[in-house]
Amino acid sequence: MIAEWRWIRADLRARRTQVALTVLAVAGIVAALVTAATLLEEGTNPWRGLFTRGHGAHVWIHTKDTPDTAALRSLGADLAGPYGSAPATLTGNGRKVPVALQEAPATPPEIATPLLTEGRWLDRSDPDGVVVERSFAQALGLRPGSPFTVTGLSGATHALFVKGVAESGDQGFYPEWTPGLAWTLRETLTRVEPAPGRREHVTGLRLADPGDTTLVVQRAVTVLAGQVQRVSTWREARASMELDNRLLGLLLALFGGAGLVGAALALANATGGRVLGQLRDLATLKSLGFTGPQISRMLLAEHGLLGLLGIAGGLTAGHLITIAALRVPPSPAQLGAIALGTILTVLVAVWLPAWRGGRTTPIPATPALPPHGRLSRLARLALLVRLPPALVLGTRDAFTRRVPAALTSVGLAIPMMMITIGLGCWATLDDFTKNPERVGQAAALVVRPGEMTAGEAERRAAADPDVAAVYPGVELDALVPWQTRTVRTRALGTSATPYPFHVVEGRMFRERYEAVAGQGLLDLLSVRVGDRVRLTVGGTPLIVHIVGRVLEPEQDGEVLSLGLDTLAAKDAVPPHFYSLVLRDGADPGEVRARLLARDLEVALAVNPADRLAVIRVIIVALVVVLALIGLANLLTASALGLRDHVRDLAVLQAMGLTPRQVMATLVTGTGLLAVLGVLAGAAAGALLSTALIDLEGHGSGMGAGIGRAPAPAALAAAVLIAVGAALLVALIPARRAARARVPVTAG
Amino acid sequence: MTVLTTHNLVRIYQNGGVPVPAVRGVDFTVEAGEFVAIMGPSGSGKSTLVHMLGGLDVRTSGEIWLDGKRVDTLSESAWAVLRRRKIGFVFQFYNLVTNMSVADNVELPALLAGMSPRESRERREYLLAELGLTERAYAAPAELSGGEQQRVALARALANGPRLLLADEPTGNLDSRNTRDVLRLLGEVHGQGQTIVVVTHDAKVASKADRVVTLSDGMIVDDASMRRRRRPPGSAGDVVELRG
Ligand SMILES: Nc1ncnc2c1ncn2[C@@H]1O[C@H](COP(=O)(O)OP(=O)(O)OP(=O)(O)O)[C@@H](O)[C@H]1O
Numbered sequence A: 001m002i003a004e005w006r007w008i009r010a011d012l013r014a015r016r017t018q019v020a021l022t023v024l025a026v027a028g029i030v031a032a033l034v035t036a037a038t039l040l041e042e043g044t045n046p047w048r049g050l051f052t053r054g055h056g057a058h059v060w061i062h063t064k065d066t067p068d069t070a071a072l073r074s075l076g077a078d079l080a081g082p083y084g085s086a087p088a089t090l091t092g093n094g095r096k097v098p099v100a101l102q103e104a105p106a107t108p109p110e111i112a113t114p115l116l117t118e119g120r121w122l123d124r125s126d127p128d129g130v131v132v133e134r135s136f137a138q139a140l141g142l143r144p145g146s147p148f149t150v151t152g153l154s155g156a157t158h159a160l161f162v163k164g165v166a167e168s169g170d171q172g173f174y175p176e177w178t179p180g181l182a183w184t185l186r187e188t189l190t191r192v193e194p195a196p197g198r199r200e201h202v203t204g205l206r207l208a209d210p211g212d213t214t215l216v217v218q219r220a221v222t223v224l225a226g227q228v229q230r231v232s233t234w235r236e237a238r239a240s241m242e243l244d245n246r247l248l249g250l251l252l253a254l255f256g257g258a259g260l261v262g263a264a265l266a267l268a269n270a271t272g273g274r275v276l277g278q279l280r281d282l283a284t285l286k287s288l289g290f291t292g293p294q295i296s297r298m299l300l301a302e303h304g305l306l307g308l309l310g311i312a313g314g315l316t317a318g319h320l321i322t323i324a325a326l327r328v329p330p331s332p333a334q335l336g337a338i339a340l341g342t343i344l345t346v347l348v349a350v351w352l353p354a355w356r357g358g359r360t361t362p363i364p365a366t367p368a369l370p371p372h373g374r375l376s377r378l379a380r381l382a383l384l385v386r387l388p389p390a391l392v393l394g395t396r397d398a399f400t401r402r403v404p405a406a407l408t409s410v411g412l413a414i415p416m417m418m419i420t421i422g423l424g425c426w427a428t429l430d431d432f433t434k435n436p437e438r439v440g441q442a443a444a445l446v447v448r449p450g451e452m453t454a455g456e457a458e459r460r461a462a463a464d465p466d467v468a469a470v471y472p473g474v475e476l477d478a479l480v481p482w483q484t485r486t487v488r489t490r491a492l493g494t495s496a497t498p499y500p501f502h503v504v505e506g507r508m509f510r511e512r513y514e515a516v517a518g519q520g521l522l523d524l525l526s527v528r529v530g531d532r533v534r535l536t537v538g539g540t541p542l543i544v545h546i547v548g549r550v551l552e553p554e555q556d557g558e559v560l561s562l563g564l565d566t567l568a569a570k571d572a573v574p575p576h577f578y579s580l581v582l583r584d585g586a587d588p589g590e591v592r593a594r595l596l597a598r599d600l601e602v603a604l605a606v607n608p609a610d611r612l613a614v615i616r617v618i619i620v621a622l623v624v625v626l627a628l629i630g631l632a633n634l635l636t637a638s639a640l641g642l643r644d645h646v647r648d649l650a651v652l653q654a655m656g657l658t659p660r661q662v663m664a665t666l667v668t669g670t671g672l673l674a675v676l677g678v679l680a681g682a683a684a685g686a687l688l689s690t691a692l693i694d695l696e697g698h699g700s701g702m703g704a705g706i707g708r709a710p711a712p713a714a715l716a717a718a719v720l721i722a723v724g725a726a727l728l729v730a731l732i733p734a735r736r737a738a739r740a741r742v743p744v745t746a747g
Numbered sequence B: 001m002t003v004l005t006t007h008n009l010v011r012i013y014q015n016g017g018v019p020v021p022a023v024r025g026v027d028f029t030v031e032a033g034e035f036v037a038i039m040g041p042s043g044s045g046k047s048t049l050v051h052m053l054g055g056l057d058v059r060t061s062g063e064i065w066l067d068g069k070r071v072d073t074l075s076e077s078a079w080a081v082l083r084r085r086k087i088g089f090v091f092q093f094y095n096l097v098t099n100m101s102v103a104d105n106v107e108l109p110a111l112l113a114g115m116s117p118r119e120s121r122e123r124r125e126y127l128l129a130e131l132g133l134t135e136r137a138y139a140a141p142a143e144l145s146g147g148e149q150q151r152v153a154l155a156r157a158l159a160n161g162p163r164l165l166l167a168d169e170p171t172g173n174l175d176s177r178n179t180r181d182v183l184r185l186l187g188e189v190h191g192q193g194q195t196i197v198v199v200t201h202d203a204k205v206a207s208k209a210d211r212v213v214t215l216s217d218g219m220i221v222d223d224a225s226m227r228r229r230r231r232p233p234g235s236a237g238d239v240v241e242l243r244g
């Protein structure tokens, strides 16, 4: 053991810079993974972040009177409130929206803190100001300064205004969670609702262990004996915030995989390069009496330790970065998964070179087999056509040593492939935003009639100059025989004038009782295009013929779309909403503003790309990390190549090659392999990316057909930059070597 | 007492399907305290023979006995363990672990043989002092001259107090002054009772030996005792002194 540690210590000391680089590379990848996972989680499930930042309460208890706070505290919970709360109606622009006004102190509370995103918090000098929950404010287009006119149950109207906008993890987002929430000072609340009998009290309980929620709720209900009107818990809030979008999860898996491969490559290359460079030392160790397994163990310990160090550093850095940037620590489950994945990767990546090192023959003086001149015929040909000798020698050199050559090429090809796949994802996202109709979002706006009649709403919407077409629609839940769950059925347009779904397989429905479906639905019912399915819609049995598959961004693709005329009239009339297809080049935001001004309830369709926007950040980060890994691999390779060549260099110089020619020889040797690797990686990535993204599309229920190849210009730029950087990196050691006086004798 | 015996030792390499017999039936015995030089033309199988004697290469057939035990049947790992305790090796080149200091290089075999760090340090200090290398103890091998490197290699080979010292052209790339230094050392340890088998092309080295064995085409063609042994074999006191 002591002997092994001695050697490990000496080896680490002898290459401090390389050691630091390896640890940093692994740490960088792990930190990027942690950050990416947390970012994506924030995108898909914002609850945890909001709840953590705002020190949310796990349980909210609504009571008629002020509850017995001492009794609640005795359950082992910290309290928020009790706060007074009163229902009211928000009026303005001809609409009436129910709202819950909730009392809040003038200094934001310690527990269940609303997180101000815009404007200011409540202030006693400004009793008319309210702070509105963000999703509610967004849905109604409220900003700080907007009027907030409310009518209490008594019928009296109060002209309040929006002072600030704040987020909270204590209740779900509007409109999934209604009514919308606004915080006011106590005096404002009493002014709007003077009758204590019409107010209720809400109290938040923050538990030490969220797992106790059910128990605490039961006991609270018992303790408050009959006073409790309603209880909501963090589980409901979380569920209502979750985006049930499998595409995000799959993308995370893809990027996680890429990160792991990157980490494995960085380590395998560093370890492999080191072991190859030190075979002679290992042989010496064997002649001293080190056994093969002992040497493997030693190498595994040394390089594995570096990897683990990198992982530990990366986890810490990732933790700090997410806290600094997102103000939420990464979730322990994700941290655990990432740690486990990377540790396994490290062990696998290090194991192979360590095993190779243990198998070294113990005769240190064995001369390396002279390289076979495999390309000698080619080289002769090259000389015949008078290529410069440096090029010929470099080319010959590149291919004579197989293992290092393969290491160099593969070490560059894999990062390049990953980068190309990243570019493919980018191109796909671009396509989502530029051509939303190609991902099944032809309609940019959806109008709901609300208070007015359906016909009136349709007329007002169609009157806008930028609206090209209006499709009436109905969404219902259909019961499927043999399925315990329901599926979303969407009737949009009619069989004669169907909505422009993006059909990727089969055809559009043309007649009654024909339908198209998303991949998710086909998978759910295990049917194929061409099959017939039996459903019950609103009590009416229905047999539809699935004639096509469409790209379906909603509900994980578990949606069946058909014409309104297929449904029974009682289900189809009046339409629930109208989908508006705009003229080319029209700005949905402007049209929405105009329609809002005409008192229509208008929602912007959420483009999948907007939800996936966070992925672009991750793509950029990943490309940077991968580029660094590629460069590190190349540095290892060219250092290794040089070590192999020290003696040949003397011979080349003795043969009369100028330093410049020697340099050209070396650069050709590494550069050729680099170019090969980069090209192979880019080609593989371009081929794979469309397939991979389509696979993700399929898996997520949205359906294959979304993948786009990377933009040619972007790909060409990436290849050029990679090759340029590779040649530059090869040039540095080559220059130094060509200038140095090479000792002719071995020693 | 016999340290080493071989019976009909054969090594045949396969060179692209063509059998290349490097050692063809060598019967060879080394007594304790003997200094044997192996000579012969290039390609006659000298290196192959000593590699087999140290377990660095496997025999094709025949037997090797070390200290009365049969060792040719040992596994690679068992050979390694045996080398730790009983054998010291010196090659022509690349004897030292490049990234370890001279001191660490010399201590490594002692540590490996199971000595405590303190014992190993004392042994290293003693050996380096004997070789006049005390000041270079913390230098890297690359900072030493060829002669110094070979002397360190010798110290390293002796660190575990080996029963048998095997050397393959230890002076092969040294000038005459360095050769003289290394030879003087070999003479000294031999004088203290160390058993030595050395492969050499150098007549000066051979002249120091008790016996010169000549190989040709993988067979022993001559085995000549050069002079009367200076000492009775295995004078225990000297061995103990050397092992410090
Ligand atoms: N690994 C090997 N594979 C095939 N043949 C080998 C191998 N090692 C040695 N030989 C052959 O075995 C024969 C003996 O080689 P060996 O190295 O033992 O000779 P040597 O006496 O040490 O020569 P030198 O004095 O030049 O060192 C030679 O013909 C050599 O070509």
Ligand SMILES: [Mg+2]
Residues within 6 Å of the ligand: B046, B047, B048
């Ligand atoms: Mg030899």
